Amino acid sequence: MDMKAGLYQEQTLKLTLSTEMQQAISLLQYPSLQLYSYLEQLSIDNPLIEVEQTSEIFYHKRETSRKQEEGTLYDPPVFLGSSLQESLYEQLLSFSLTKEQNRVITILIDSLDENGYIDASIEQLQKRFHLCNQILTEGLTLLQSLEPAGIGARDLQECLYLQLKRKKKIPKELLNLIKEYFDPFVNKSWNRLKRDTGISIEKLQRYFHSLKELDPKPGSKYTDQPPIYVIPDVLFEERHGQWSIIYNDRFLPKMTLNNDYDVMRQTDEECRSYLLKKYQQFQHLHQGLAYRRLTILKVMESIVQRQLDFFLMGNNVLKPLTMKEVAEQLEVHESTVSRAVKDKYVQTPYGLRKMKSFFTNKIEQENGIDATSSRIKEMIQIIVQQEDKKKPLSDQKMVDIIQGQYYIEVSRRTIAKYREQLKIPSSQKRKEY
Numbered sequence: 001m002d003m004k005a006g007l008y009q010e011q012t013l014k015l016t017l018s019t020e021m022q023q024a025i026s027l028l029q030y031p032s033l034q035l036y037s038y039l040e041q042l043s044i045d046n047p048l049i050e051v052e053q054t055s056e057i058f059y060h061k062r063e064t065s066r067k068q069e070e071g072t073l074y075d076p077p078v079f080l081g082s083s084l085q086e087s088l089y090e091q092l093l094s095f096s097l098t099k100e101q102n103r104v105i106t107i108l109i110d111s112l113d114e115n116g117y118i119d120a121s122i123e124q125l126q127k128r129f130h131l132c133n134q135i136l137t138e139g140l141t142l143l144q145s146l147e148p149a150g151i152g153a154r155d156l157q158e159c160l161y162l163q164l165k166r167k168k169k170i171p172k173e174l175l176n177l178i179k180e181y182f183d184p185f186v187n188k189s190w191n192r193l194k195r196d197t198g199i200s201i202e203k204l205q206r207y208f209h210s211l212k213e214l215d216p217k218p219g220s221k222y223t224d225q226p227p228i229y230v231i232p233d234v235l236f237e238e239r240h241g242q243w244s245i246i247y248n249d250r251f252l253p254k255m256t257l258n259n260d261y262d263v264m265r266q267t268d269e270e271c272r273s274y275l276l277k278k279y280q281q282f283q284h285l286h287q288g289l290a291y292r293r294l295t296i297l298k299v300m301e302s303i304v305q306r307q308l309d310f311f312l313m314g315n316n317v318l319k320p321l322t323m324k325e326v327a328e329q330l331e332v333h334e335s336t337v338s339r340a341v342k343d344k345y346v347q348t349p350y351g352l353r354k355m356k357s358f359f360t361n362k363i364e365q366e367n368g369i370d371a372t373s374s375r376i377k378e379m380i381q382i383i384v385q386q387e388d389k390k391k392p393l394s395d396q397k398m399v400d401i402i403q404g405q406y407y408i409e410v411s412r413r414t415i416a417k418y419r420e421q422l423k424i425p426s427s428q429k430r431k432e433y
Helices: 019-029 032-045 084-092 099-110 122-129 133-144 156-166 172-180 182-186 190-197 201-213 269-306 308-313 323-330 334-341 373-386 395-406 412-421
Strands: 049-052 234-239 242-247 254-257 345-348 351-354
Touching: 019 269, 019 334, 032 049, 032 269, 049 269, 084 099, 099 122, 099 133, 122 133, 156 172, 172 182, 172 190, 172 201, 182 190, 182 201, 190 201, 234 269, 242 269, 254 269, 269 308, 269 323, 269 334, 323 334, 373 395, 373 412, 395 412
Parallel strands: 234 345
Antiparallel strands: 049 254, 234 242, 345 351
């Protein structure tokens, strides 16, 4: 094969993003708080940008998980001011400890994970730090006597047992169930427990429900980090009798051009070249912010059109909607819609929601009826709430109900998957007597 080196001309098409478009894309994908920090930093680096700070910063707690069995939002955990370790050390100030005891308790406190559990066994701590078993056991007993109750446990069983021991008038039967029959108790093996302990099924169920008052993660309420807050990028609210979609830029700094710019241009060539670049950056910034505002509003308008029932009536059953459908409606690329909703929030009459949460997957139906994963989850919740607790419905029974009443074809495996996502136990564990 004859191969020769040479110079050849070839025409190709390539997509090259301009500086303006690159900055516009960056501004679009920033959530509000990051955009706020970015603009502040940019004003420090660019002498032509004048920043007028605003005091209108409205913080909202980040949306928490839903109580699946009730379909309502619950308050996020209360975070205490200091870290768990700091709180424990403060409590130890009232104790008179020897040097060795202080060393042991420090090792134990440093071995706690974020939930308040010891993340190593006693044997491992003994070998790692060459400790005496007796003094290590005494140190663990001291740690477990501190607040919050359940701290220093080595597993969930011990954590619950420590909390129950602190409560007044706790039946010895319940303590014995946690200590000796923990696995069958938490798995609701009522018939087996009734046979082995002689405790009636009704009493076993009452004992089980009393565990809901305990905290399985006693250390999680302590943190040295502040709570996470978000600022809604879009507001959906009623104004003058009409519902409006409002771009929330009230907290962002006002960006203006430095009034001394014309004077600064009357300098040497090198300085003028530098100022010209900064002026172009200022223009690109304004164009990018305008593009961000317009794109987010258009995407939100498209979402509201498709999910109007939610916004007006609080109907939690969302209609099928994909980012591709919104992109086609707005005649933009799907990635643009993805950037526009990424980490963005909308304040609705029914709480703070992620913009991304309004997109739901379609489930293909032969009968042409639209179905979404969120709609099926809502059906599962309703069915479980209305079922006879003495005869809870199996996953297959729920399939039959959804197909018979809602005309939606769905498999038993899909029901099981969604039920687990909703943290709804199996029919065997839901059974009550």
